[in-house]
Amino acid sequence: MSHFTQVAxxxxxxxxxxSCLQELGYETEEGVAIKGYRGQETPVDIAVRMRQGYxxxxxxxxxxxxxxxxxxxxxxxxxxxxFTAKVxxxxxxxxxxQQVNRQGFNVVEQQQDASGQIRLVVRRWV
Amino acid sequence: xxxxxxxxxxxxxxxVNIKVAGAKGGKCLDxxxxxxxxxxxxxxxxMTPEYYQQPEDLxxxxxxxx
Numbered sequence: 001m002s003h004f005t006q007v008a009x010x011x012x013x014x015x016x017x018x019s020c021l022q023e024l025g026y027e028t029e030e031g032v033a034i035k036g037y038r039g040q041e042t043p044v045d046i047a048v049r050m051r052q053g054y055x056x057x058x059x060x061x062x063x064x065x066x067x068x069x070x071x072x073x074x075x076x077x078x079x080x081x082x083f084t085a086k087v088x089x090x091x092x093x094x095x096x097x098q099q100v101n102r103q104g105f106n107v108v109e110q111q112q113d114a115s116g117q118i119r120l121v122v123r124r125w126v
Numbered sequence: 127x128x129x130x131x132x133x134x135x136x137x138x139x140x141x142v143n144i145k146v147a148g149a150k151g152g153k154c155l156d157x158x159x160x161x162x163x164x165x166x167x168x169x170x171x172x173m174t175p176e177y178y179q180q181p182e183d184l185x186x187x188x189x190x191x192x
Binding site: 003004005006007008009010012065084085087088089091092093095096098099100102103105115116117118119120121122123124125126 | 127128129130131132133134135136137138139140141142143144145146154155157158160161162164165166167168169170171172173174
């Protein structure tokens with residue numbers, strides 16, 4: 001064993017984010033505004049259509065990362081934390097898969113435990 | 127041929143942990159760096175005893191760098 005690394009995922013790749021949202025079953029729209037309290041509108045780079053209540057969106061910040069924008073008071077069905085966690089995990093998984101494939105690793109194990117944690121084992125011969 | 131293995135866990139909140147097995151010396155950092163860069167920010171990095179072992183074949187290490 002050589003080292004452990006803990007990485008906090010940053011959402012920087014738009015295409016990857018869009019495909020993750022789709023994977024999670026959300027409809028997205030680009031370059032529109034989302035509505036909040038009293039019909040106030042906020043422009044976002046990616047709008048995510050929620051089944052009920054207000055929509056949520058992602059805005060690209062000056063540091064090149066996408067952050068979530070929403071009037072959570074009016075978003076129904078799930079909390080900010082739940083939604084953020086779902087998207088972050090999906091994005092991290094997709095990024096990891098793409099990167100290990102590029103580096104010539106094969107996935108030999110993939111499982112998800114009761115807490116929702118995904119464990120992957122990848123292997124290559126050099 | 128040497129086996130290199132990564133154990134990657136992705137927590138329910140998206141935090142990623144990467145454990146490297148099989149790679150000796152600084153080589154293991156070359157393996158995880160592209161992954162770390164694609165994901166974002168490294169929070170913690172801990173070296174395990176194998177890091178301080180020299181690889182047997184130095185040319186192999188060189189070949190592995192991008």
